[in-house]
Amino acid sequence: MFTKEFDTRVKTTVKIILPVAGVVAVLLILGFRNTVTDVGYRPQQPVPFSHKIHAGQLGVKCVYCHTSVETSAHSPVPSTSTCMNCHTLVKSDSPKLKLVRESYETGKPIEWQRIHKLPDYAHFNHSRHIRAQIDCSSCHGKVEEMGVVAQNKPLSMGWCIDCHRNPTEFIIPARPISGIFTGVKAGKYDPNAKATLAQVKALTEPQFGQWETEIPKNEVPGIPVPKHPGYGPENCSSCHH
Numbered sequence: 066m067f068t069k070e071f072d073t074r075v076k077t078t079v080k081i082i083l084p085v086a087g088v089v090a091v092l093l094i095l096g097f098r099n100t101v102t103d104v105g106y107r108p109q110q111p112v113p114f115s116h117k118i119h120a121g122q123l124g125v126k127c128v129y130c131h132t133s134v135e136t137s138a139h140s141p142v143p144s145t146s147t148c149m150n151c152h153t154l155v156k157s158d159s160p161k162l163k164l165v166r167e168s169y170e171t172g173k174p175i176e177w178q179r180i181h182k183l184p185d186y187a188h189f190n191h192s193r194h195i196r197a198q199i200d201c202s203s204c205h206g207k208v209e210e211m212g213v214v215a216q217n218k219p220l221s222m223g224w225c226i227d228c229h230r231n232p233t234e235f236i237i238p239a240r241p242i243s244g245i246f247t248g249v250k251a252g253k254y255d256p257n258a259k260a261t262l263a264q265v266k267a268l269t270e271p272q273f274g275q276w277e278t279e280i281p282k283n284e285v286p287g288i289p290v291p292k293h294p295g296y297g298p299e300n301c302s303s304c305h306h
């Protein structure tokens with residue numbers, strides 16, 4: 066039907082176009098798959114550790130294991146020795162804890178898979194949020210009900226800014242299970258309490274969202290200061306520096 070020359074031309078074109086289209090498709094899929102905003106991301110962990118058992122049933126507070134969350138940017142996953150505080154006695158020969166015992170003997174840390182991870186150009190600091198009495202569940206969901214931790218919020222820029230503009234809507238005030246400084250007297254916790262806002266002061270004319278909150282400076286470094294949360298920043302450099 067077609068001339069032979071035309072036929073081979075079509076064939077070579079198809080031979081070239083198909084693989085190129087395939088490569089482009091793969092790149093597009095990889096490019097658009099955003100691991101940062103991946104709600105529900107739940108990697109397989111090396112040890113079947115359950116927050117539902119430890120925090121939910123046993124009532125171990127979050128800060129018992131995630132110790133530096135009040136004082137530093139990161140709240141690392143606990144070291145094996147924290148586990149062995151209990152597991153030298155409890156379930157000491159459980160096969161599920163084999164890796165934990167090995168790690169304790171060899172001193173080689175367990176290789177937990179990281180779940181929440183911002184890109185390097187965005188900076189997040191736990192301590193600032195925790196000292197403002199923002200409960201972990203505002204950003205991580207009810208971890209004490211999770212058998213396996215899954216990402217609960219998108220961690221996108223829009224998500225950060227939504228709360229910074231309307232903190233009362235998004236903040237869950239500190240709950241006892243978190244064990245973070247609450248400023249709430251024991252037994253007086255009110256689950257329906259709304260976060261109270263500090264006064265917000267405009268620096269000058271608001272330019273590119275340049276606002277400053279009236280946040281008291283820490284009097285003693287390392288010791289959490291009881292206070293009510295203010296508005297978070299909207300100026301680019303506070304998160305991208």
Ligand code: HEC
Binds near residue numbers: 110130179182205
């Ligand atoms: C007995 C120790 C222990 C307690 C108590 C505990 N955690 Fe964890 N947490 C871990 C370990 C171990 C991991 C890493 C394994 C995993 O993801 O399940 C982890 C992981 C996490 C992660 C995911 C970290 C990542 O990679 O992004 C979050 C979020 C978290 N915990 C929040 C909490 C909160 C909130 C509480 C309190 C309700 C809490 N944890 C109580 C030990 C603990």
Ligand code: HEC
Binds near residue numbers: 113118123152161
């Ligand atoms: C405060 C004490 C305590 C700490 C700290 C603790 N555990 Fe546990 N863990 C327990 C208890 C108690 C159980 C048994 C719960 C049950 O079966 O009712 C348990 C059960 C487990 C189990 C299930 C064992 C089985 O055979 O069913 C695993 C796995 C485990 N823990 C891992 C860890 C890891 C990993 C850490 C450190 C990140 C840790 N635990 C820290 C008290 C603790």
Ligand code: HEC
Binds near residue numbers: 140183200
């Ligand atoms: C205002 C939101 C927010 C609150 C409140 C919050 N987190 Fe996070 N958390 C994050 C973000 C965002 C990340 C990812 C940080 C990164 O990649 O730099 C994260 C990461 C983590 C990680 C992984 C290790 C790390 O530090 O990057 C753990 C564990 C964790 N959070 C535990 C907690 C616990 C426990 C609490 C409560 C005491 C808490 N978080 C409160 C937003 C929050």
Ligand code: HEC
Binds near residue numbers: 194203232263296
């Ligand atoms: C649930 C509400 C909430 C979410 C979500 C949240 N923030 Fe905030 N953030 C606040 C509040 C409230 C403050 C002011 C705290 C105070 O008054 O001390 C704040 C303060 C800050 C500050 C200024 C303090 C400092 O360390 O310089 C930065 C930066 C910041 N947030 C970054 C982020 C980033 C990045 C994210 C998203 C990954 C995020 N925040 C998500 C509520 C939130």
Ligand code: HEC
Binds near residue numbers: 220303304
């Ligand atoms: C409260 C913290 C915060 C502030 C303020 C902020 N950003 Fe971001 N920004 C983030 C986070 C977190 C991400 C990563 C989101 C992701 O990977 O999905 C991000 C991502 C980005 C990206 C990468 C593209 C994208 O959407 O993934 C650009 C560009 C950017 N920000 C520009 C800006 C500019 C310009 C401003 C000032 C108007 C600003 N940001 C203010 C937290 C912030």
